[in-house]
Amino acid sequence: MTARTTTSHAVDASLAGAVNSAVWFDGFERKPADVLVGAHECDLLIVGAGFGGLWAALRARARHPEWSITVVDAQEIGRAASGRNGGFVSYSVTHGLANALARWPKEAGQLERLGLENLQGFADDLRASGIDGGFRKAGKLQVATAPHQLEELAASVAKANEYGRPLELLDAEQTRARIDSPTFIGGVLDPVGTCLVVPYKLAMEMRDALARQGVAFFEHTPAQKLEADRAGMRVRTPAGSIAAGKVVLATSAFPALLCRNRLTTVPVYDYALATQPLTDEQFESIGWRSREGLTDSANQFHYSRVTADGRILWGGYDAIYHYGRRISPELENRPETFRKLAEQFFETFPQLDVSFSHAWGGVIDASTRFSAEYGTAFGKRVAYVLGHTGLGVGASRFAADTMLDLLDGRHTERTSLEMVKRRAVPFPPEPVCAAGINLTRYELARSDRNEGRRGLWLKTMDALGLGFDS
Ligand SMILES: Cc1cc2nc3c(=O)[nH]c(=O)nc-3n(C[C@H](O)[C@H](O)[C@H](O)COP(=O)(O)OP(=O)(O)OC[C@H]3O[C@@H](n4cnc5c(N)ncnc54)[C@H](O)[C@@H]3O)c2cc1C
Numbered sequence: 001m002t003a004r005t006t007t008s009h010a011v012d013a014s015l016a017g018a019v020n021s022a023v024w025f026d027g028f029e030r031k032p033a034d035v036l037v038g039a040h041e042c043d044l045l046i047v048g049a050g051f052g053g054l055w056a057a058l059r060a061r062a063r064h065p066e067w068s069i070t071v072v073d074a075q076e077i078g079r080a081a082s083g084r085n086g087g088f089v090s091y092s093v094t095h096g097l098a099n100a101l102a103r104w105p106k107e108a109g110q111l112e113r114l115g116l117e118n119l120q121g122f123a124d125d126l127r128a129s130g131i132d133g134g135f136r137k138a139g140k141l142q143v144a145t146a147p148h149q150l151e152e153l154a155a156s157v158a159k160a161n162e163y164g165r166p167l168e169l170l171d172a173e174q175t176r177a178r179i180d181s182p183t184f185i186g187g188v189l190d191p192v193g194t195c196l197v198v199p200y201k202l203a204m205e206m207r208d209a210l211a212r213q214g215v216a217f218f219e220h221t222p223a224q225k226l227e228a229d230r231a232g233m234r235v236r237t238p239a240g241s242i243a244a245g246k247v248v249l250a251t252s253a254f255p256a257l258l259c260r261n262r263l264t265t266v267p268v269y270d271y272a273l274a275t276q277p278l279t280d281e282q283f284e285s286i287g288w289r290s291r292e293g294l295t296d297s298a299n300q301f302h303y304s305r306v307t308a309d310g311r312i313l314w315g316g317y318d319a320i321y322h323y324g325r326r327i328s329p330e331l332e333n334r335p336e337t338f339r340k341l342a343e344q345f346f347e348t349f350p351q352l353d354v355s356f357s358h359a360w361g362g363v364i365d366a367s368t369r370f371s372a373e374y375g376t377a378f379g380k381r382v383a384y385v386l387g388h389t390g391l392g393v394g395a396s397r398f399a400a401d402t403m404l405d406l407l408d409g410r411h412t413e414r415t416s417l418e419m420v421k422r423r424a425v426p427f428p429p430e431p432v433c434a435a436g437i438n439l440t441r442y443e444l445a446r447s448d449r450n451e452g453r454r455g456l457w458l459k460t461m462d463a464l465g466l467g468f469d470s
Pocket residue numbers: 047048049050051052053072073074075076077078079080081082083084085086087088089090221222223224250251252253254255257270271272303315361362363364388389390391392393394395396
């Protein structure tokens with residue numbers, strides 16, 4: 001086997017055959033749902049059919065078997081971020097313990113426990129509904145690629161151990177014995193806090209299970225307007241309207257239906273590549289026998305995993321915001337990011353001479369507090385969640401339960417959390433928003449080059465509890 005030379009020509013050649021589509025979409029024949037036409041009624045309307053909306057439907061069906069439930073999506077079920085992500089299901093509902101400790105220190109232990117219970121519930125619900133979703137208790141290896149990250153990883157292990165989580169610090173040799181890269185100088189193994197799913201397969205199987213349970217789906221049916229009426233809510237769509245007792249809004253990065261949420265998050269594009277399937281010999285050269293999830297530790301980090309047919313998915317690093325909160329399908333194709341990701345892949349695995357089969361992007365809802373905000377409107381007839389900031393696969397189930405608690409008017413452990421009661425600091429309007437985000441990205445990259453030292457801008461943002469992440 002020959003190692004690849006990473007000249008720009010070789011990088012371009014490795015991407016030449018890549019299709020601009022998520023690897024997870026391959027092999028699925030779409031079963032299109034109807035477009036909603038005319039008047040429709042239901043007890044619960046869910047707007048958005050990503051994992052947020054699908055979990056809301058599954059959890060609502062379990063709580064209220066008698067309710068009629070309808071899900072509408074402006075585009076196609078599970079085809080936005082939910083169908084195209086890395087498939088890491090994190091136990092954390094706060095974007096990590098460090099973020100919980102920085103924002104809700106008194107509740108950090110409770111949030112950790114609730115997160116672990118949510119991960120267990122995630123697995124239990126899939127099993128109970130006969131959904132496979134490619135769910136695996138895979139664990140995660142987080143590696144250090146720069147000396148200053150070793151200290152940060154050691155501190156994070158000590159903190160996690162304090163909170164009862166069995167993280168294990170690995171030296172360079174132990175790390176490379178799991179997954180071999182000359183850039184890995186240490187790591188942390190989390191054997192239980194991360195599972196893996198096959199995202200689009202999971203979304204499609206959730207849809208099928210819900211359809212069997214009587215949930216109605218409509219695609220290409222954007223909710224355009226919410227109004228209160230005597231019986232509940234009325235939601236207008238281009239060719240009809242829906243009268244609903246209650247409404248869940250799970251619209252993520254897309255323009256918020258409630259004015260109050262227009263500045264709560266910003267849409268940020270995240271990108272990924274998938275290689276051609278590796279040969280046995282190529283796998284031999286990198287190890288990766290346990291097929292755990294892999295991330296590195298810089299501010300601008302990568303995530304990576306192996307697919308069932310032996311491809312390596314490699315994503316992250318760039319998190320791109322477009323002026324004016326722009327969202328558009330053409331932004332899912334970003335050759336300069338794909339080239340950067342490919343270069344970084346070959347720096348990490350110089351022993352692999354492979355090309356890429358897929359290159360794609362998707363849009364996430366970034367919040368200044370890196371984790372979701374919850375709320376209600378129209379006299380608690382509407383509940384919403386937004387702002388999972390790139391870690392919503394597991395957290396969307398927790399969010400579904402929280403929204404249903406709020407709609408049911410139930411005071412629960414979830415609804416009494418500061419995280420649920422308090423709003424996130426919104427992003428500013430343009431042009432300040434784009435300027436602030438671009439400066440933050442520049443400073444994060446500078447900090448990565450500078451042994452993790454944070455400049456004045458990042459320190460000020462940290463002190464204010466504000467940030468930009470994916
Ligand atoms: C490349 C990439 C990699 C990622 N990797 C991971 C990962 O490994 N682990 C992880 O936890 N998270 C990851 N994420 C983030 C994760 O995918 C999201 O947090 C999660 O899928 C959010 O689900 P959602 O339902 O809130 O949003 P979405 O999946 O975006 O779904 C929202 C849906 O709402 C619909 N909609 C919006 N407005 C309306 C309207 N007015 N009317 C009707 N429908 C509407 C949209 O069409 C869309 O289908 C990644 C994201 C990307 C893009």
